[in-house]
Amino acid sequence: MGLHYSHHKHCLTHHQSPININTRTAKYNPSLKPLKFSYDPKTAKRIVNVGHCFNVEFEDICDKSVLSEGPLDGHYRLCQFHFHWGSSDRDGSEHNIDGHLYPAELHIVHWNSKKYTSFAEAAKHPDGVAVVGVFLKLGNTNPALQSIIENLDKVKTKGKACPFTEFHLNGLLPEDLNYWTYMGSLTTKPYFECVTWIILQEAITVSSQQLEQFRRLQCTSENENPSFILENHRPVQPLDHRVVYSSCP
Numbered sequence: 682m683g684l685h686y687s688h689h690k691h692c693l694t695h696h697q698s699p700i701n702i703n704t705r706t707a708k709y710n711p712s713l714k715p716l717k718f719s720y721d722p723k724t725a726k727r728i729v730n731v732g733h734c735f736n737v738e739f740e741d742i743c744d745k746s747v748l749s750e751g752p753l754d755g756h757y758r759l760c761q762f763h764f765h766w767g768s769s770d771r772d773g774s775e776h777n778i779d780g781h782l783y784p785a786e787l788h789i790v791h792w793n794s795k796k797y798t799s800f801a802e803a804a805k806h807p808d809g810v811a812v813v814g815v816f817l818k819l820g821n822t823n824p825a826l827q828s829i830i831e832n833l834d835k836v837k838t839k840g841k842a843c844p845f846t847e848f849h850l851n852g853l854l855p856e857d858l859n860y861w862t863y864m865g866s867l868t869t870k871p872y873f874e875c876v877t878w879i880i881l882q883e884a885i886t887v888s889s890q891q892l893e894q895f896r897r898l899q900c901t902s903e904n905e906n907p908s909f910i911l912e913n914h915r916p917v918q919p920l921d922h923r924v925v926y927s928s929c930p
């Protein structure tokens with residue numbers, strides 16, 4: 682359904698994502714803890730072309746790679762990460778910062794394995810999923826992206842997958858782990874309102890040439906006329922009465 686009845690307004694409000702983050706109206710919340718990433722590189726499993734993007738999937742049958750602390754209760758199990766990008770370097774991120782767009786955005790997806798038994802089950806609850814968003818800004822070639830990019834030719838067309846084991850996801854995190862956080866949704870169908878969004882305030886770099894490689898992925902399967910995933914970022918959605926919290930003043 683995705684509609685929440687907010688009594689004081691007697692109207693129906695959405696909690697959709699992405700949003701524009703207004704850094705001046707974000708509210709410092711001193712009770713927010715530092716994020717705790719505990720990722721085991723051995724849980725990396727495969728890269729899959731899902732048509733609108735590629736997912737790097739992790740084994741999530743037990744709590745080997747988890748995200749905890751920050752705004753979260755309990756621990757959230759890593760299940761996949763993926764990127765959003767644009768048809769040019771001028772746009773591509775899903776969240777905006779004070780109206781500023783980045784050329785791409787990394788989403789690291791986790792689900793609440795303390796309360797739920799699967800991603801599908803967790804995605805039905807507002808506290809079910811936690812996605813860490815990391816902005817990619819134009820700069821030098823990012824070596825941590827190279828091992829992913831050199832595998833993209835093996836998953837060129839929709840539905841293709843290739844093994845991808847032993848990946849150090851920490852290498853895609855910036856030094857500064859301060860973040861903004863708000864309650865929202867998946868940004869692709871089925872748009873479930875099940876996500877605690879955790880957007881890192883520091884960006885990592887990506888080169889133009891690396892972004893070019895993303896745009897060479899095809900949204901068509903191998904026996905169709907090829908068309909390419911030139912962009913896959915959803916427009917920003919109304920904030921309504923939601924508040925964005927910041928981990929630092």
Ligand SMILES: COCCCN1C=C(N)c2cc(S(N)(=O)=O)sc2S1(=O)=O
Nearest residue numbers: 788790801804812866867868869870871
């Ligand atoms: C039950 O479905 C599982 C299939 C994989 N996913 C589907 C999405 N559309 C999706 C979008 C996500 S995003 N862009 O909001 O991070 S995370 C995610 S996901 O839930 O991990």
Ligand SMILES: [Zn+2]
Nearest residue numbers: 763765788868
């Ligand atoms: Zn995403």
